[in-house]
Amino acid sequence: MHQPLEPPGQQPPGYGKCIPVGSDGGKAAGFSAGSGGSGGSGKGPVICSPVCGNPYAGLVSHLRATWLSGKTRPMEYRVAQLEALGRFLDEKKQDILEATALDMGKPSFEAYFTEILLCKNELNDTLNNLCHWMKDEHVDKNLVTQLDSAFIRKDPYGVVLIIAPWNYPIHLFLVPLIGAIAAGNCVVVKPSETTKNTERLVAEMLTCYLDNDCFAVVTAGVQETTRLLENKFDYIFFTGSPSVGRIVMTAAAKHLTPVTLELGGKNPCYVSDTCDVQNVARRVAWGRFFNAGQTCIAPDYVLCSVEMQEKLMPALREAITEFFGSNPRESPDFGRIVGDKQFRRIRALLCSGRVAIGGQTDEKERYIAPTVLADVLPSDPAMQEEIFGPILPIVVVANMDEAIDFINARPRPLAIYAFSCDSKVVNQVLERTSSGGFCGNDTLMHVTLTSLPFGGIGNSGLGKYHGKFTFDTFTHHRGCLHRNMGLEALNALRYPPYSQQKLGLLTATFEIKRKGMCTLL
């Protein structure tokens, strides 16, 4: 029958308890396609009982009908919706900061930076360039098509689904949503049910800003999301764990739905012996402990020599104190773990190597101190899974070559970091490894540049987005050739009956000749 979304064994981060459909507040069947909004002749929320065969069929077909009507095509419409998203970010800023603080103790600077600022950055980039991105892209023509019009048309896919995780609960649905709207699609957004307050905020407030005929928010737990995935979407954008990514792609395969999967992995961080230790410590600590370690691109573990481990320890201690004070538990700038289950999972990883810094925990608060583990072995628990918490294991390697071999023996990660004053070292690590993205001499920062594609490879994902890449992700690039009805004589070469002469002429017109070396000089 239906394969449950939850894989056997370890429950992946991002999927909490199952919520029976219709149990949340007064919302009908978990939809928020209701009151308010910027008009549209919407049919209103679809009410469906849990025993229905396909509880979301009505919603999906409603959105599809609107898409077919062409409502989302004009640029003015898309701009209006995107501007409304901007107003959502501005007007609901305080609500967003409060909700994320309630959900996971997110420090307000972090929340402002990732959930508001970075989103506005993407919004501005899109609004500034949408006109250009939407245009037909004219392409170089060959001899046969010289007199024709040849271009790539940017078509929306239709009705797309965005499934977001809990760690950056606004950002990770909003940035894809920007691209999906910009590309002219109708969108179903499924925010994470793990971050309840943010989920409620999105379900109740987002729909007041967007056109409910074209954009819907679905609140759903594991089982409902499984049902949601039974519907045919024209694109699915998923951010979460690799195990759930497999389930999403398998569901998508039934409908031949293309997907982008933003997954994760263990992001290695190589620190060479020649480096400015204090700066390295600060940048690594910042990247690791941001959002209490719950970042898909956080440096997951450090690879360095035993000497560098000795040097890093006091530097890391100093950085942590600089950032969070002598008792990080009292710092307003250090977050908490999102849920009890995740807390217990991360706490269990502490018995790896030896605790050199931190290690304190408090289950009631779901607090885990910024922790550094020294002399961690590859067989230790902390090296078996993506940590996704404020624990930084240091694994000792003899040299750069051993570090590179270590990295290459493992699944390809979302990000690789390398620190060295010697740019050759940084380049070596870059060239001899493979990962979604790479940042030399810093952590996390490569994803703040909208001109760089953000995505994984292998187990860490497929597809990419940010900036124009998001627009392109949700666009079908349609090759179009608009020919002349006249000049039929030229076509005679291709028609039967065939002859050697025709073939010779045809070859001459089609074949791209190799450009020879210029011998004049």
Next chain:
Amino acid sequence: MEKMQQVVGRARAAFNSGRCRSLEFRMQQLKALERMVQEKEKEILAAIKADLHKCGHNAYSHEILGVLGELALAMEKLPSWAAPQPVKKNLLTMRDEAYINPEPLGVVLIIGAWNYPFVLVMQPLIGAIAAGNAVVVKPSEISENTARLMADLLPQYLDRELYPVVTGGVPETTELLTQRFDHILYTGNSTVGKIVMAAAAKHLTPVTLELGGKSPCYIDKDCDLAVACRRITWGKYMNCGQTCIAPDYILCEPSIQSKVVENIKATLQEFYGEDVKSSPDYERIVNKRHFRRILGLLEGQKIAHGGETDEASCFIAPTILTDVSPESKVMEEEIFGPVLPILTVKSVDEAIEFINGREKPLALYVFSNNKKLIKRVISETSSGGVTGNDVIMHFFLSTLPFGGVGNSGMGAYHGKHSFETFSHRRACLIKDLKMEGTNKLRYPPGSQKKVDWAKFFLLKRFNKGRIALVVLALLGIVAAVVAKMVYC
């Protein structure tokens, strides 16, 4: 079956050795492929003829010409395609190196189709090699002569470990699909496409699926029917209709239906003569199973022209059906044969509605003297690709991405698009270990001042023109000062 695991394992070990990374190596392999096509042209044409009864000229222009073109393009452009692409930086990253590095994916799988058995393996293979991957090639077993030839020839010209050819049918392909690949490009039908994608999902392998569908062809009454019908006839009956982007069916107003039939009949005469069966330029259906399938589609239909068949030679004459009902069997599946149904519609609005009521096709064709109408049909429908006022031709322009959408597929290739399909575009940001000052803005403890600075660095949009003026003004001032110092 251990054999598949061994083949793929060897390819992966060969890829990990790093030898296919260098551009020189890739060029060498592409050059070897070019030599293979040129030296073994006769054998290739003979194999295609044995599989599809295709005459040499046809096979050359359909399969070899395109391959030579792609090879030449790849060899010319490889250095620029493979070069790191610097990207626009923001204020925060102004002093850094930011670029996209095209990298190979690893070991990719190419599953070919039988209708254009050579080009549908070679074109993806060229892109995959150019992008620096190891490639497992699985030609279609239905076009067995070409499959056998490729299994023979490729190891003679290419690195044997990096580019193995695997032959076999469904069981072998199923076993192959249990292995982990870093990309799979499959050409074939939607049913098997779903199976390929489900198998790929187990390993989170990205896929390019070149599938099919019913490519509609709308003929407006305002158009040069003789020209339109000649072009349609060419595209429909080439390869005996066994082309993924053949115009599958025609939509037109009832008033022009009989003229359309007349024109196509006349063109068929021009192309194949009185006795089509004896024309060397007309192909055959690939096997008995497809022959019987297509024959079944003719049941109960009004045959306006053609309809003659001969099972022994898998011959089906170029056939036209008129007044076809949308519910009939011939309108339920991709025909993939020399049968052309004509359905009448009252207007272009009805045609658009008809097209949008069905699965998105691989190609869409519209013929009209009215440019606005063509633009409208393109804008109000969706399809993999489009040719206006002709058929098939968008396939031959390699600057256009070739692929489907919805049921007709996902992803695209040809030309540079092949290279990009088989590459990972890795985002790279290289910073300085110095200049820690600016970083302090992002470190805790937080403060309003830091928030304001963060806003400035990220959100400020500089008007380039204004900056240029400011810089010019500054330079002017400097020049004036220098002049004053020098001359006073």
